[in-house]
Amino acid sequence: MGQFESRDPEARSAAGGREQQVARAFVELADTLVDDYDTIDLMDRLIAHSIQLLASDAAAIMLVDASGGLRTVAASSEDAELMELLQLQAGEGPCVECVRTSSAVTVDDLSATDRWPRFVAAVAVRGAFRSVHALPLRLRGEAIGALNLLHRSPGPLPADDLALGQALADVATIGILAERAIRRGEIVAEQLQSALNSRVVIEQAKGVIAQHAGVPMAQAFEQLRSYSRGNNLRLAEVARDIVTRRLDPRTLSAARDIAERRRGSR
Incomplete structure (x- = not known):
């Protein structure tokens, strides 16, 4: 030793x-x-x-x-x-x-x-x-x-x-x-600005999810993040689809419920 x-x-x-x-x-x-x-x-x-x-x-x-x-x-x-x-x-x-x-x-x-x-x-x-x-x-x-x-x-x-x-x-x-x-x-600032712009879209998506599901902003972000990771999608991409209504916010809640049921059955 x-x-x-x-x-x-x-x-x-x-x-x-x-x-x-x-x-x-x-x-x-x-x-x-x-x-x-x-x-x-x-x-x-x-x-x-x-x-x-x-x-x-x-x-x-x-x-x-x-x-x-x-x-x-x-x-x-x-x-x-x-x-x-x-x-x-x-x-x-x-x-x-x-x-x-x-x-x-x-x-x-x-x-x-x-x-x-x-x-x-x-x-x-x-x-x-x-x-x-x-x-x-x-x-x-x-x-x-x-x-x-x-x-x-x-x-x-x-x-x-x-x-x-x-x-x-x-x-x-x-x-x-x-x-x-x-x-x-x-220019480094150009890449950083892209990240900042994505952040704006994510904040907008959080608001849409929070209002639709009646949950706090932190929980809305967790739904957004879980859905993007579970489907191997970019976080900003999912947020943009939520904001533009190409993705129904109810889809995120449904995916969360399914995941919770699976964890509970183990």
Whole structure:
């Protein structure tokens, strides 16, 4: 047995389980390095892996748009999306600074910092999180966005978790930009703008589904995502079909009910 290997079987089992989760996460994100993939779905998967592997309560991603401004492209919850909105409205905050400096920004306790007074004041009134850890999505030293890890309780994030989070963000960055476009020297903002436009359509589709099924927006997105993955379709493509009425929202609810019955019968 190695000097640093745990003698506790449960500890070794837990460590092995996490290693498998990490491996699966990188394999899944690396699979996006193909000619055709769904950038918004990639962002959603990055958020899901970050929450699972890094014990975050929520996560969100901002990207730089064609005009140089920041826009939210993915969020795990409405509270997480609100945190991004508060930063955009204040023009300051961990994510904004992370993109500006192309460096990680960690805040163990928002209530104890005076770095961003407008943002901190807004969080005190409307925010649900106490600590934020922002990791840059970097291309050759320049940030094209940031991954925000949010926690409801104050406290630091272990250095190993920060390193893993940065590695996940780096792999996702490669997927966003697509190496062929990088080699040709095309404008990165053009690809990012396409992702942002897809996000608008997805938000519209979520509204249609939520109104039709009488469910919250988060549940509407889950129906949209489950249908696209279950049928091997691009998330933006399914959303566009919902918005243009080429796909009946009832189809998503029916597919969800069938899947739930199948799981219940096992």
